[in-house]
Amino acid sequence: MAPVPSHSAVVDELERTAEAVLPQSVADFVRGGAGDELTLGWEREAFGEYALRPLVLGGVDRPDLSTTMLGSRVSLPVAVAPMAYQRLVHPAGERATTEAAGRAGALTVVPMLSSVCLEEVIGAATGPLWFQLYPLRDREVVADLARRAERAGYQALVLTADAPRLGTRRRDLRNGFALPPGVEPVNLPRRVGTVAEVDGAGESAIALHAEATHDATFGWEDLARLCDRTALPVVVKGVLCAEDARRAADMGAQGVIVSSHGGRQLDRAVPSLHALPEVVEAVGDRCEVYLDGGVRHGTDVLIAAALGARAVFTGRPLLWALAVGGADAAVDLLARLRGELEEAMVLTGRAGLTDLDGLLRRRRKDWAC
Known part of the structure; x- marks a missing residue:
């Protein structure tokens, strides 16, 4: 008998197809995590611990999948996470994912380490x-980027707070990972934007760049100053408690993204979905709460929403899609997530994302209604 496919079989197939067309070192960079x-x-695995109670x-015929994210209405509660150096997987890079998100009715977070300039x-x-x-250690670079984003028309800043240094990513060390010609952090000035070459296995150019540029002394008062000095709302990414x-709310953040950095920073950190309920309870209506990590199916989106997330972010699946078929494949992936979410909402009798009370049961632990 053939094995039963996982609930994310479509994304698994995208991943396998992308791995066949990408250099191994790039595929490992996208796929890999920290430590073990x-x-x-x-x-x-966290999403598999929940069952739906229909x-x-x-x-319910046509449920409302829309939500707002800091006042912006989106028709899909799935946003594009900030992923560095997207031209590693497709020549259009960040332009393609941004185009795809717009076509799908979704929001995009453009990475600081974009391979296409923010303008x-x-x-x-x-x-x-x-x-x-x-x-960054060079605080003026951070201030200048914030000003550039504001002038260009971006609607919020997302401060990634969980990377004072990079976690040990063994795949990258094994491969001696370095950026190929034509891929670089074009938003940064040369004095901080040059990613060094490496001599081979045992080093990672990405880790060396982070070690030289990231500021581990950046603290809560620095977040407060950032919030005070920009006209844009600030969202803090990497919160797990x-x-x-x-x-973050005390210092002026208007949103938090519950995230383990895709498992790429602290290995053995609590998975984002498990951290989500305590974060939602802690901030109440003081700021918006989002989830990033592990989302591969429309039911994942529904589970996160039932646990209090206003929207979710997805990353690796979109990079696999981009590698396979560019913006069109990314649009197809987001459309599939939309269809899966809509089907799950119809079949659980839920008319909207604010109508999810009593939806979840922990699988094998609490089947009682």
Whole structure:
């Protein structure tokens, strides 16, 4: 008997197809996580711990999948996560994912380490755009990027707070990973944007660049200053506990993204979905809460929404799609997530994303209604 496919079989097939066309070092860079990659696996497994409790005869035909993200209305509660150096997988890079998100009715976070400059990316946008920042030792570079994003028309800043240094990514070390010619962090000035070459296995150019440029001393007061000095709302990405969620709201953040950095930073960190409920409870209505990590199917989106996420972010699946077929394949992936989410909402009798009380049961632990 053939094995039963996983609920994310379509994404698994995209991944296999992409791996066949990408250099191994690039495929490993996209796929890999930190340490023993335990958190990487836990991110996906966490969704399998929940079962859906359907309601029948609710008269739901066309559920409302829309939501707002810092005031921007989106027709799909699935946004594009900030992923560095997207031209590694397709020549159009960040322009293609931004175009795809707009066509699908979704929001995009453009990475600071984009391989296409932030002003050019916005030319491909038809949907809302946020811009990601890392805390850098050169604080003026961060301030200048914030000003450029504001002038260009971005609608929010996303501060990635969980990378004072990069976690040990053994795949990249084994491959001696370095950026190929034509792929570089074009948003950064040369004094901080040059990614060094490596001599071979045992080093990662990405890790060496982060070690030289990221600022591990950046703290909560620095976040408060960032919030005060920009006209854009600030979202903090990388929050995995109630204490940090409350501090982010105290310092002026208008949103938090519950994220383990895709399992790429601290191995054995709690998976995002497990951290989500305590973050939602901690901040209440003080700021918006989003989830990033492990989303591969429309039912994943529904589970996250039932646990309190306003929207979710997805990353690796879109890179696999981009590698296979560019913007069109990314649009197809987002359309599939939309269809899966709509089907799950109809079959569970849920008319909208704010109508999810009582939807979830922990699988094998609590089947009682």
